[in-house]
Amino acid sequence: MLLIFVAIIPVSVLSFTLYKQMYNFVYQSVNSRLAASASQITAELKHSNEILTNGLRLLSEQESVVNGIDDLLYSIHLPDILGNFVLDAPLIESLYLVEADGFVVESYGGNILALEQSNILQQRFTSPFEIKDLESKSKVYLVDNYSLVGKSGQHHSLVHVVPIYSDRAIDRIVVKGYLIAVVPIYKLAEVAANRLDDQESLAVFYREEQLLGNLIGDDAYDVTHASRLIISGRNYQNSVWIKIKVGQRLESLANQVKEAMAPGMASSIIVIGLIIVVVMLFAHLVAKAFGRLYGLIRDFEKGRNAEALNNGKLVIREFADVANLLTEMKGTIGEQLRTVNEKNVELARIDKLRAGYLEEVQNLNSQLEYKVEERTRDLELSMDNLAQSNFFFQQLVQFRRVLEASEGNRQIANDALRILSMCFPNTGLVIHLPQSRGHRMVNDSLSVEVESFEQLSNRVSEKSRQRWDRFSIEFKQQLVNVFGIRCGGGKMGWLLINEPKLSEENSNRILLFITELSAFLENRTLNEELDHVARTDSLTGIKNRQAFDELQFSLETQLDAEVGLFIIDVNGLKQMNDEKGHEKGDQLIISVARVLSDCCEGLTGDFYRIGGDEFAAVLSGEQLASASELNARLAARQNNQVGIDLNSFGGEPLVSFSVGYASTTDVDFSGLYKLADQNMYSNKQRYYAELRQTEL
Template sequence: MAFKVRSLLALVIVLVAIVPSITISLLLLDEQYKANDASMQRSLNRALDNTIQDLDFKFSIFSTNFKLFSRERYLIQALDSFLFSSHAFTSMKDFVEQTTLVSSIYLLDTDLQIVEEYQGSIIGLEESELLTRMQAAIDEDDVKDGRQLLFQFKDQRMTSGAEGEQKLSDYGVAVLMPLYLHVLQEGVSREAEGYILAVLPFDAIYKVISAHLQEGEAVEIVQGQVPIAAHPKAKKLRQELDHQMAIKSLKIGANVTENTLEYAIFLHVRKSARMAEMAQAQQTLSSSIIIAIILAMVIAFLLARLIGQPFKILSSVLEQYKAGNYIAPTLRFKFLEFEQVRQLIAGMGDTITRQLTSLKDKNRELQHLSELKDDYLSKLTALNEQLEQRVDEKTAELRNSLSREELSRQFMQSLLKLSIELQQCENNVAVIELSLQLMSDLFPNVKLALYFAPSRYQPAHFSSEGMTLTVQTQLRDELETYSDNRLAQLPKTINLHDAHCYLFHLGSVSNQFLGALVVQSDTLENEQQNNFRLFVKQISAIVETRLLTEELGVIARTDELTGLPNRKAFEEAFDNYASIFERYSDRHFGLFVVDANGLKLANDKYGHQAGDSLLKALAALLSKICRKSDSVYRLGGDEFALLVQKGTLEGCQLLTDRLVQEQGRHSVTLTLDGDKIEYLISFSTGFASTEEYPPNRLFKLADERMYDQKQTHYKMQRLGKTSNAASDSEIDPKNER
């Protein structure tokens, strides 16, 4: 009978555990399938969103870097002189290689003629419609100050990628940016000196997008009904029954350029490929459900067996007592007889266990006392050894401390001597020689080198002590690559031709690289490195002071308003021209005095800001008219001066003719009561040449001739023959002076 009850209980337990589990499992599998389908579509939309955000981020970085690159001074210089073309080419090459989206770049003059290019197609650009569209945009004033303009084009020659890469599109995006000679005040108009054009092929854009795709997926970029870029797999995927697609809008240049190009981007995938990961999760869920059902069955079977095993338990307990294991069973039986037997056996086990525990405790105490004795003896021995070692260490430390104290005293004396003598050095060469001499005396067995980076006014300087010629050459080549870098970006050690070198960089207050002290050594202790760093700080202070002094000298010779050299610079240059003429009488030079017409009227009628705009416009015009070998100066007020090399009477007359031709052809925009007025730029000139007069009479004669021309100008103005007309009471040449 007991067997039947146990079997019935086992059957009931199995049914209660399995039937609800199977029902719930089927419901979970159905919901999981629906959730997988919805999750896949969200995953596709999320992938497109991430792709577009990444592309917008990379384009924003390109736009910012492109704007900064447009201020590169070599680009402006290359427009004026082919001597700077190599520098411009290097800058363009570095920009293209560091920018993922750009495949080629062009430097254009104001007539959109190609001055320099990198990885571009000159014939492709000249024969394309792109130049015509850019010229139309410039004529319509769509190219704003500091803004970039986008053009979509289709030309296989201009969008060719790297050799071996699969070409997906002949389309590309051209980004046009104006170049300016000077950065003017905000709100003041300026004319572009040229343009820089970057080409972004859609192959490069697709390459950025493909980084977000999984294997077997493809993307199409479409504008209206026109396919711009598409992988061949996209067409194949559209024809498959397992195809699924997501669509998003792609805007290139939004918020960072003057205009925006809009496209639609299609993501094509195989549903089975995207669902593979989800199917794996669904399979895992199914496996977990099966395992849970099996576990429920096993647990039910075990419970059924445990219910019918009271005699087996009591028998095993007696066997354990016999073997010396006196652990009583804790299970309470349902029947009274079994429970009484269990309690009797448990009482016997507790008594035996207490007796055994007492014996074990006494044995542990004896063992513990023995261990304490052994531990005390070992600690005493170790303490004696430590005391002896500490005495030896303290003795050695005292000797080293006395030695370091003496070396520190000698080092501080040398450092003080260096600080005093560096201030008396006349140039950077003397600074290098003195520094190397003092450090060689202090560190006689160390190979040293000192390098000063080139500045705007000084070339690079390099010298060494004890290094081989090969190491010197490689070291200088390496250091020359560090210019214009910040200290945090530079290495602390380098290996050159089996020589390990430590670098101690000379830095400015703004952490700009000024040079480096190089120590050739396999290892340097921390104290030695700290000593060299103190030397470097002293040398850095002297080098930066010299740079600041040179910079202040330039500022003192520059007019703040126009950016031209001022009267002080003019007087120094004039004295230099006169000194050369005294030694070489055939080197004639000319002096022009130029005075702005109508400055007082502009100040009185439109305000001094308008007058400043007129002066800056005149300064820019004179700089443009003059040759590169000639110099333009602002002497003060409305008065300018030109120094002309090879200034014979014929040469000065040619310049006068150019100045006359430009009269009346240029204007500056002034504002009166909110209205913009085009104010004609007019000026009076007079010149004198050493071919007819000595240098000390040139300025007076040129000034008189200028004044005569100014009187003639105002006489004609009163007769109504010139622009910017005013009444006699408003303008007087004496007032203009």
């Protein structure tokens, strides 16, 4: 019994303590390794997801993919494009190109029927915040559909839906189709498995549901460590949070402890044997001491002499002191071991909390760095756009001043191309301004060669029947933007921008420029039309009395102006109005105006209707030499028939008019009109006197 209490029990307690300490050391080592593995796996998967989302976004902007949805010429390259992308992206199992209505145009490695029946495009994401153009942003879903996953027994997958834009206008974004990439969960697990050793296991969770793996997840069975993985991308409207958990069975942990302690087992056995031998020797000495103690006690009982008693007391006192000292040391050491164990447990709990806090801080720092970087890029882009906008508005103000001083369509076209080239350098520009009153048609270009303006105008006209303000046409084997220019009077011009992809900011600036140009041209056309109407006789279409008065004022202010004036009055107009009606009288005036215009053709362009039946023709400068010729032409057209059907019996009437002429060689300019008018009335009186004699 003494051997058991003195040797075997202390050795067993010491061995057990060493085993527990070794177990705790191995446990902490495994836990730290699992935490590092979880962080590395999450970082690697996050990096792979960023590469995947950026690749899908760039692929959606490729011209072959955008045009391949509805253009057969581009669609023949789609299988190679999709196949090469899937081979370069190890996470993707299948990739689809889908029209906006949900029908698959092309795919690689997937199940087209299963995708079209899955209604993935009909899923909607709701957000408590206002997000601009929510429906036109990329999305990611966790889908439970075994038909979309090629590997047997696996049915969970991440589906990325990336829109393809055909038009990004001011007030809308038109989605032409989608790229749909299927990323099975087992692909993520395969990437993560490369970071694990043979004794470690992996599990993938979504909202506490285990999607893949063989971890039990209970502390009684596994040593586990988890890390969150956010599946999303730039310009995504949502994200999917996945928890990656790695672990190791406690059974394998115990085996590792045994393997770690195996080298010291032989040494421990030798030590234990030596301890037993020593203890046996010590027990012999103790038994001998107890024997002496017992003998002393017996001697005390029998009343032995004091010397023997003193010797016996001395021996017993030393043994008692040693026994008391060992008892106190044992109690002190046991208390210290309990305190150390409690401290170790508390330190382990604190270390676990610290690791969790550090992980949270790292995640927050990563998110903060990403947001700061994104805000910095947005701020730089905003500052650049602001500078471009300020320069554009300065040029727009300058363009307004140039328009006010412009003299015709040619100068307007040149100034427009010059200012636009400064605002949008290295961009080809083509402008067309139609012919209008007093202005000829202009076609001009800058930084781009146009083979045939006529063919280009025909293509623009055909396309503009559907929509005029802004549309796209094919120009030099690419789609370019065309903006309509309203010129007034129902006439339209256009501006072609040889740039397939215009940003929303540049589109708005060009539309503002076009609006300014259209407003000026419409106002110019309206003013010219009003000026024409104000100076044109509505019945005959020739210049009216206002235009005649303005010409007189202009000539009167000129020094030494040589002017000749014909005053012409229609004979018989009152009789025509009384007998045949004013409608026939108006026809007679129109016919006379046509006859007089023919007479003035080639001699003077200043021909006016200044009264009901009174006309005037003005010759100035070198035109005065043609006065006699004009007078001869008027005389030759007297008493000729005009095309007016009075009735079935009366036939056509004969046109007759009285002419009066005066020039500044005979009278001052101030009396010119009066003299010509007097000469006309003298001729009219002579005409009616001869007419009365003829009737008698």
